Amino acid sequence: MAASAAHRSATLALRVGAVVGKRLLMLVILLAVVFAAVDLLPGDAASATSDRGEGAAGVAARRHLLGLDRPVWERFWDWITALPTGDLGTSARGERVTDLLAAPLPNTIALGTTAFALTVVAALALGIWTAARPRGIVDRVVDLTSTAAFALPEFVVSVGLLLVLSLWTGWLPAATVTGADGAPATWTTLIMPVLALAVPQTGWNTRIVRAALADQAAAPHVEAAHLDGLPVRRVLLRHALPGAWPSIATGIATSTGMLLGGTVVVETLFNYPGIGTVLAGAVADRDTPVIAAVVACAATLITVILLLADLVRARTLGARP
Structure with a gap:
């Protein structure tokens, strides 16, 4: 038995190593694509950040200073080789x-983090609630609502929240108010951005939780628990939910990328002082190091979350008889 456990551990370690290596390679390819894509955009960082009325000679000198007269692959190689040391480069504005x-x-x-936590808690609560009452009115209402929520892009949800909670009722400020340290002045300014991010992903994950629990309902051990007369909630939490975790973890991990992608829109709409606002400005400036750094941070976080989801799947499936 000890040898079998050691073999499973070694197999899992090799699988994790292969997944990490594959995703690191994908990250490098993604960053190379970012460099190439920005290089293909009209204009460059030298012209985008030049002073008004600056002549062609000044722009050319600035282009040389930023290294934009070098091939894109050379600039990418210099940036990617410095990345492991924590050096993310220098922006076009110095x-x-x-x-x-x-x-x-x-x-x-x-x-x-707040939007992610709200998404997980709300999706689990709604998914378990509807699974306890299959084919009832609550199940149908939540199913329709979650589908509609997931179909709404973040900017539509943001505009709706601005209309209802700010313009019509005046309960919340339309834009984020920041303090002297650059952070939001009060926690209330987080309410609308968090809701704008969490609503679509809650709809998506509620459907995943409900479907995963429905699949587990047909499992022999779950049916046996029902036949033993155990309460429905106990059957769901003790017998169905553990087997549903692989699907739920994958859905939650997928939401991480969607949440990060939505922050660019949400932070811009609410004037929130975050990475999304920096990224929007960097795209306007054709500032490749800044864009690549934001993509690298986001991709690393998504990779870690996906790896954790893979570990949950591997451990859950490996624990099944």
Whole structure:
């Protein structure tokens, strides 16, 4: 038995190593695509950040200073080889990218973490609630509502929240008010951005939780628990939910990327001082190091979450008889 456990552990370690290596390779390819895509956009960082009325000679000198007269693959190689040391490069406006991201990154983490936690809690609660009452009116209402919520893009939800909670009722400010440290002045300014991110993903994950629990309802051990006369809620939580975790974990991990993608729109609409606002400005400036740094941070976080989901799946499936 000990040898079997050691073999499973070694197999899992090799599988994790292969997954990490594959995703690191995908990350490098993604960053190379980012460099190439920005290079293909009209204009460049030198012209986008030049002073008004600056002549062609000044723009050319600035282009040389930024290294834009070098091939894109050389610039990418210099940037990617410095990345393991924590050097994210220098922005087109002469600021270290690490310093540029230091202030807004905690704000985005606070926004994304709160929206993620709300999504997980709401999806689990709604999914379990409807699974306990299959084919009832609650199940049908939640099913329709969750489908509609997932179909709404973040900017539509944001506009609706602005109309209802700000313009019509005046309960919340339309834009984020920041303090002297650059962070939101009060927690109430987080309410609408968090809801705008969480509503679509709650709809998506509620359907996943409900479907995963419905699949588990047909499992022999779950049917046996029902036949033993156990309460429905206990059967769901003790017998059905553990087997549903692989599907639920995958859905939640997928939501991480969607939440990060939605922050760009939500932070811009609510004037929230986060990474999304920095990224929008960097795209306008054709600032490749900043764009690549934001993509690298987001992709690393998504990779870690997906890896955790894979581990949950591997451990759950491996624990089944």
